[in-house]
Amino acid sequence: MIAIDTAIRAAAAEIELIGVTKSYDAKNVIIPPIDVSLRPGEFTVVLGPSGCGKSTLLQMIAGLERVSGGKIVIGGREVQDLEPKHRGCAMVFQNYALYPHMTVAENMAYSLKVAGVSKAERAERVGTVATMLGLADYLARKPSQLSGGQRQRVAIGRAIIREPGVLLFDEPLSNLDAQLRHDMRVELTELHRRIGATSVFVTHDQVEAMTLADRILILNKGRIEQFDTPKVIYHNPASVFVAKFIGSPPMNVLRVTGDGSHLRLADGQVVADFARKGDFQLGIRPEDITVGAGGSIRTEIRYREDLGSHEILETTIAEQNLRIAMPFGVEFDTTQTLQLSFPQARLHLFDADSGRAIPKAFAEGRPASVKEYQ
Template sequence: MTAIDTAIRAAAADIELIGVTKAYDAKTVVIPQLDVALRPGEFTVVLGPSGCGKSTLLQMIAGLERVSGGKILIGGREVQNLEPKHRGCAMVFQNYALYPHMTVAENMAYSLKVAGVSKAERAERVATVAKMLGLADFLARKPGQLSGGQRQRVAIGRAIIREPGVLLFDEPLSNLDAQLRHDMRVELADLHRRIGATSVFVTHDQVEAMTLADRILILNKGHIEQFDTPKAIYHHPASIFVAKFIGSPPMNILAVTGDGSALRLADGQVVANFAGKGSFQLGIRPEDITVKAGGPIKAQIRYREDLGSHEILEADIAGQPLRIATPFGAEIDPTSTLSLSFSQARLHLFDNGTSRAISNAFDQTKSAPASVKEYQ
């Protein structure tokens, strides 16, 4: 472990946002009110669709956007009124933001030069970081002579050379091709394990979120839909929004009605045993549906996608779309009616009004309530 690794790990700070709001005017409220705490040394991914407020949230932490209300604490210190340079954060941008007339070494060392760090120490830190990021052979080059991945590593190096306790990433991989994004995800995960900085990574790419995060914060119109581990978010989504946003293909959501003994589709088919009554939304992931002869649930194939390792079947069930992931080599007649089985242990039930998950809806160890109101 280098001196930079040790310094960053020691500086890793918790981040707490208390009642933070952001509005540009009375009609343009980006973040209505947000409360969240990020642990020191944790890799948090802020995930959501375009316009949900994730980049605004990151920029408020960095000090590039002023908060409209509330407090931001980094390491227990209020920073919402401090300039960015006094917050102990370093930021990596989507467009790299490198100086084109400077070499790699000069780009990485620039913030240290401005801070008055001696030339000898600057050179030592540049050499250490360049070796860490595989840039030792490119220090004399300028950004225009580098590939996209190399430029991104320079931007990361420029951030960590300051030994920050908090690293902020604003969609840093979106300009890279698919293979390079994969390679950079591996490098970022390895870098985080090594330096242990508190990292906040903004993206709309669920693959980046699932593979990089210790915890994922899912935003929807400035509100937190769920904040949990990747595994918990995938297997226990807190809302229909999360269920449909995570997964490729996403979770199937079907309108069902509880009659006191079962959940039924619009055509009367029973999809699960259930003692409650009312209208609900039933969720099941494509890989949790089994195609088998004699299966109790019927659907009609509309389209199939052969992805090599598996197939995705697009089907119609009681007038609703249904995606089914089938294993490689499965023999399925595309003209036939599908016979399906749903694994009840993998079903999810959501309130029809709030779209929030109903906990323990299919827990066989407790008696089911008579109506949806008893779940709320």
């Protein structure tokens, strides 16, 4: 028998969504037409707030939800009209979905038993997967005798034992505590590196997205805001929505006006040089703000959060909230007036109305069109 990790890597399939839509009636459109391609062997994280359509999108790929229009192509086959068992996908759910009366070994082997795989081969595959996931000592236990992390590993084992080309994860870590979530992220990263399945992972947790993904697909009301690597999304957000959604604390976004020479806040303070006129939204991450004598922007501390490794200062300028991330050990008085400067190389400019990013605005001294970004 071919090794399970080799078989899964060989089966890894491209997923294409072509004009895929989901609606329950004309007024209740969950996902407008969406076009996207997920590469074979890629770990894609679908990220967005509650109600944005990310779980619906995953369930349409799996076949648990019917599409309202468009095509789903997996490994070159149109599958939108196929039953889930014929799509070559395996799914890991949020609530584990284990059979409580079965042992770990029986849970993992159940799909093989239904498929008519011989008892000897089932035992061999269960042993291999259990060793891979650190479950070899728990095969005789029932789910009730396992920790949350162990149950999730059983659910993952039950999925990969079928040697699928596509692995689908629907918020699988949301029921775990913080330490277990961290440990499972490490385990999932190592597992993906070993088996190389095309993986689609749905979450609302940006830390999971940033640490697990090869690429992150960010959804907003069913529409794709940005689809790129974690590094690009963090440092070059395509919209105000992405800028505010990624980062902890998120990017500061301020309303500014260009007077032909500078960008100014509503109270007249200059935040950057800029040679065009008009209204814009200016973004800067809390860790990129410089505090010290010589800064042209003045504000007062409203609130402090000491997080041990660093400190967050809450301030207000021109009636807009601003957060500043400071390294550990810098002392501030809450009555102290701060002098701030915004390094121009770390600034992001967005259209005032659409919220879309204006690329290279500061490098070239002019706002580019949205088309230029895309």
